[in-house]
Amino acid sequence: MALMRAAVCHEYGKPDAVRVEDGVEVASPGPGQVRVRVRAAAVNFPDVLLVANQYQLTVPTPFVPGSEFAGEVVEVASDVRDVAVGDRVFGAVTVGAFGEQIVLSAGDVRPIPPGVDDRLAAAFGVAHRTAYHTLRSVAGLRRGDELIVLGAGGGVGLAAVRIGAALGATVTAVASSTAKLEVAAAHGAARCVNHTAGDLRGALRAVLPGGADVVVDPVGGPLAEPALRSLRYRGRFVTVGYASGVIPRIPLNLVLLKGVEVRGIQLRDFLTHRAEDAARDDRELLAMLADGTVRPHIGATYPLDEVVVALRHVADGRAIGKVVLDIAPSVASAG
Numbered sequence: 410m411a412l413m414r415a416a417v418c419h420e421y422g423k424p425d426a427v428r429v430e431d432g433v434e435v436a437s438p439g440p441g442q443v444r445v446r447v448r449a450a451a452v453n454f455p456d457v458l459l460v461a462n463q464y465q466l467t468v469p470t471p472f473v474p475g476s477e478f479a480g481e482v483v484e485v486a487s488d489v490r491d492v493a494v495g496d497r498v499f500g501a502v503t504v505g506a507f508g509e510q511i512v513l514s515a516g517d518v519r520p521i522p523p524g525v526d527d528r529l530a531a532a533f534g535v536a537h538r539t540a541y542h543t544l545r546s547v548a549g550l551r552r553g554d555e556l557i558v559l560g561a562g563g564g565v566g567l568a569a570v571r572i573g574a575a576l577g578a579t580v581t582a583v584a585s586s587t588a589k590l591e592v593a594a595a596h597g598a599a600r601c602v603n604h605t606a607g608d609l610r611g612a613l614r615a616v617l618p619g620g621a622d623v624v625v626d627p628v629g630g631p632l633a634e635p636a637l638r639s640l641r642y643r644g645r646f647v648t649v650g651y652a653s654g655v656i657p658r659i660p661l662n663l664v665l666l667k668g669v670e671v672r673g674i675q676l677r678d679f680l681t682h683r684a685e686d687a688a689r690d691d692r693e694l695l696a697m698l699a700d701g702t703v704r705p706h707i708g709a710t711y712p713l714d715e716v717v718v719a720l721r722h723v724a725d726g727r728a729i730g731k732v733v734l735d736i737a738p739s740v741a742s743a744g
């Protein structure tokens with residue numbers, strides 16, 4: 410049986426509940442499965458929530474956290490036809506990416522486009538797919554629309570800035586620091602608003618006197634309502650996440666008076682319930698990755714041994730774009 414070095418969560422809690430250990434067992438691929446040597450893994454906000462057992466689903470301990478990876482296929486089950494040993498692949502899972510190896514269904518890995526390195530491939534999936542489905546298929550963003558993105562320096566937010574601009578929208582980025590807003594501007598935001606100055610509604614009215622067509626909100630909390638108030642008639646507000654830790658409550662009379670729509674996306678459910686739209690979006694998005702229209706911004710990189718620091722970086726809302734772990738490729742074999 411193969412053994413690996415991996416981050417393990419034995420007890421739910423803060424990021425320091427995670428320890429890096431040797432001798433973690435790697436399963437052999439079952440029917441339809443492949444084994445991937447993980448070269449890089451991205452840290453996502455839900456990884457922090459899963460370790461804290463504050464996510465929508467509970468993973469029993471002990472488990473290897475990590476939901477996004479890129480690497481190389483090292484073994485395939487005998488019935489697998491579309492994936493071969495040596496293929497460079499990336500993918501998303503619920504847990505298991507913060508280890509040197511991962512075993513998963515062959516249908517859950519996709520080839521890394523030529524010219525895209527492992528870190529970029531690892532950083533690409535969840536944030537960019539969420540942002541793309543949100544803008545393309547949930548918000549119905551059109552060329553020429555005015556788009557407001559909250560949390561614009563974070564993983565999903567920065568992806569929404571870049572993709573929104575690429576789809577022809579004029580993007581107003583909202584974030585808490587000059588550093589985050591500078592990166593958002595470099596990724597296509599036409600206007601930047603620092604919400605720590607207070608009065609977000611007034612600041613948005615000043616830059617968007619005619620209102621916005623779409624708001625993308627991965628943050629929630631007190632920013633949601635002033636952003637929704639900044640929509641014009643028939644505008645769409647898409648709730649994506651609650652990184653602030655607070656689920657906002659919107660007075661329904663606002664929806665009536667402004668004639669706006671509040672929509673939501675949960676990536677997992679979108680992929681299941683809107684499979685055709687999801688497949689079309691994925692094709693379009695992969696083409697944008699391949700031709701360089703979309704490139705994840707990697708704000709910080711850590712070795713696997715510093716997984717706790719990497720998780721804290723994301724948990725504290727300090728990440729700019731994506732945080733990536735470099736995973737050591739060596740594998741020990743026992744028995």
Ligand SMILES: NC(=O)c1ccc[n+]([C@@H]2O[C@H](COP(=O)([O-])OP(=O)(O)OC[C@H]3O[C@@H](n4cnc5c(N)ncnc54)[C@H](OP(=O)(O)O)[C@@H]3O)[C@@H](O)[C@H]2O)c1
Pocket residue numbers: 453454455535536539560561562563564565566583584585586589627628648649650651652653654674675676677723724725726727728730
């Ligand atoms: N619906 C879906 O399918 C889906 C998919 C992926 C992610 N999500 C969710 O979307 C949210 C954002 O994910 P992400 O990957 O973009 O996270 P991220 O990179 O950590 O960015 C989150 C942003 O939220 C803001 N924030 C405000 N208060 C915060 C706090 N107390 N702690 C952390 N951040 C805080 C920060 O922006 P400022 O500093 O600028 O205020 C930060 O940049 C998460 O809740 C995640 O679970 C949902």
